Amino acid sequence: MPDALVFHFDVDGENFTSAGQASTAIKRNLRQLGLPPEIIRRVSIAMYEGEINMVIHANGGDADVIVHEDCIEIILADRGPGIKDINLAMQEGYSTAPDNIRSLGFGAGMGLPNMKRYTDSIDIETELGVGTTIRMKVNLT
């Protein structure tokens, strides 16, 4: 089996303005690989929401995108506060984001539900005070 292609990004937790840079870069990389536009859109939206979350809730982290033969895997790992109740966090509209984030167009509690909506699988590992790792897959076939 050929080696999977891996893209790695550091997500800067300091500034909201640059949030989304990794997703923009991934979108470009996947386009260059000639993948179907609908797949690229789903991967980049899911990753973008995850990237925004890492910035607003977890002070940044690492993002890896792995292009496998049969799927694209997105791994977002942070050392933020962790998620107390995953079921609650997955509900549309649930958000602990402060008002200033809402006035920037995010913090509507749609991020995690969007990530689920646009991917074929999502797995969240989280520990309070330690961090959160989210793995998502979008199937290529």
Added chain:
Amino acid sequence: MKISDIQRLLNAELLCCPDELDKHVYSACGSDMMSDVLAYVKDQAVLLTGLVNPQVIRTAEMMDMVCIVFVRSKRPNLEMIHLAEDNGLVLMTTEMRMYDACGTLYVNGLCGKAVKHA
């Protein structure tokens, strides 16, 4: 309609990407909540918004949109304009309010639902 028609109908000032004005668009959406755009928008090519920050440009880019109209004379900064230029995304600004701008485009044939064109 063409992007140039949007500019004319909204009496909008073009901020970048004049080469893209001949592109055809078939649907649009209006929102200040980017997560809603990411959740509910499907194939809408134009975003009308009163929100101005780089995430608006990134959201449009993720959704493969081709044009953003800023309402109420909102103006993006240079950084945002460069971000849009990198993606061939047309930016324009109109004095109209959201409701009026959306209504004007709607009655002139730009609907909210994506229509399939062969």
